[in-house]
Amino acid sequence: MKKAFITGITGQDGAYLAKLLLDKGYEVHGGVRRISQPETVRLEKLGVAKDVHLHEFDLTEMNNIFRTIRDYPVDEFYNLAAQSFVGTSWELPIYTADADGMAVVRILDTLRTLKPDTRFYQASTSEMFGLVQEVPQRETTRLYPRSPYGVAKVYGHYITMNYRESFGMHSSSGILFNHESPLRGKEFVTRKITLALAKLAKGGSDPVVLGNLDAKRDWGFAGDYVEGMWRMLQQDVADDYVLATGVTTTIRDFIRFAAEALGMEPVFSGEGIHETAIDAKTGKRIVEISEKFFRPAEVELLIGDASKAEQNLGWKATVSVQGLAQMMAKADYDELA
Ligand code: NAP
Numbered sequence: 001m002k003k004a005f006i007t008g009i010t011g012q013d014g015a016y017l018a019k020l021l022l023d024k025g026y027e028v029h030g031g032v033r034r035i036s037q038p039e040t041v042r043l044e045k046l047g048v049a050k051d052v053h054l055h056e057f058d059l060t061e062m063n064n065i066f067r068t069i070r071d072y073p074v075d076e077f078y079n080l081a082a083q084s085f086v087g088t089s090w091e092l093p094i095y096t097a098d099a100d101g102m103a104v105v106r107i108l109d110t111l112r113t114l115k116p117d118t119r120f121y122q123a124s125t126s127e128m129f130g131l132v133q134e135v136p137q138r139e140t141t142r143l144y145p146r147s148p149y150g151v152a153k154v155y156g157h158y159i160t161m162n163y164r165e166s167f168g169m170h171s172s173s174g175i176l177f178n179h180e181s182p183l184r185g186k187e188f189v190t191r192k193i194t195l196a197l198a199k200l201a202k203g204g205s206d207p208v209v210l211g212n213l214d215a216k217r218d219w220g221f222a223g224d225y226v227e228g229m230w231r232m233l234q235q236d237v238a239d240d241y242v243l244a245t246g247v248t249t250t251i252r253d254f255i256r257f258a259a260e261a262l263g264m265e266p267v268f269s270g271e272g273i274h275e276t277a278i279d280a281k282t283g284k285r286i287v288e289i290s291e292k293f294f295r296p297a298e299v300e301l302l303i304g305d306a307s308k309a310e311q312n313l314g315w316k317a318t319v320s321v322q323g324l325a326q327m328m329a330k331a332d333y334d335e336l337a
């Protein structure tokens with residue numbers, strides 16, 4: 001029986017990956033940081049909370065990482081934990097650098113010391129492309145991060161490559177474009193939209209208040225992306241891979257897809273912070289804009305080229321952005337009382 005350790009097992013991807021690995025017969029261990037109320041709700045929703053072994057783990061604590069790797073040696077180590085919200089990274093830039101950058105070398109160097117044959121996955125991100133230097137973005141596209149989050153992840157990305165090249169470790173970096181699901185955190189734009197629209201569809205009256213609706217993202221389904229992570233670690237030779245759908249969509253169009261899935265007829269009018277949307281069927285205002293949700297520097301366009309992953313890993317995204325918006329909106333609607 002193979003053993004795996006997942007940092008960030010309580011997060012969106014951690015929960016889907018735990019389920020995938022359990023279904024494949026792995027013994028799954030996961031790192032959970034100390035918070036006032038332990039959050040295993042995603043693992044519970046997927047029905048796997050009782051099947052995983054949870055250990056106290058914090059990215060920022062060197063000796064805790066050392067003891068974890070010493071006491072729970074595994075075949076595959078997936079580093080999914082991070083301060084993952086881009087907006088917060090301007091408020092917590094130093095913490096973000098530590099958790100999303102320095103922590104990667106803490107883990108890699110401990111693995112190098114204690115168990116160098118462990119296969120390692122690093123959760124890199126399309127945010128590293130930032131002000132994009134090429135369209136679509138691929139593994140070789142020059143990086144130009146636009147947030148403290150993106151900058152910290154660039155360090156994690158390069159140190160993962162460096163430990164592979166320096167010490168021959170099987171360390172792979174997945175450059176994943178945005179991926180979402182009904183388990184997505186409520187602060188990310190897709191879930192913020194589907195939750196607010198579901199409440200409106202249930203009779204509520206509060207519009208969703210957003211920032212830049214012109215930004216474009218390449219959105220896929222998280223369930224597909226964790227399969228790609230696993231496939232990377234099954235290769236004989238470690239490497240870096242983009243996972244993306246190859247389709248880009250504005251925030252405005254994502255709102256349209258989610259609203260239509262809930263039977264609304266969204267009509268947009270106005271510009272900039274005066275833009276609004278109403279549901280033509282009910283006349284209710286469903287979208288408002290606030291400066292509060294604009295970022296100090298924006299990533300305007302992301303669209304990925306996942307042809308290397310398709311060729312080497314046989315991986316392809318299976319859920320369209322319309323299907324994703326529908327899945328999320330329906331899940332939020334069904335869950336509301
Ligand atoms: P998420 O839902 O925000 O989960 C993040 C996880 O990290 C949570 O389990 C969180 O624990 C844990 N964590 C945060 N700070 C920690 C610390 N100091 N010590 C230990 N654990 C800590 O994120 P996700 O969407 O699943 O993303 C997984 C990874 O992929 C992240 O590294 C993210 O940056 C990266 N990524 C995500 C996407 C995407 O679109 N989802 C795309 C590219 C890359 P709590 O439950 O206690 O908060």
Ligand code: F7E
Nearest residue numbers: 084086125126127177178187188189190210211212215293
């Ligand atoms: O923003 C715009 C915002 O926070 C998407 C993380 O998983 O994917 C995620 O990062 C876009 C941005 O995701 C609101 O300005 C408008 O252009 O959902 P988001 P993100 O920043 O793309 C990458 C790949 C990761 O690696 C990250 O970990 O939506 N936007 N209005 C808004 N965004 C939010 N959150 N809230 C708004 O009200």
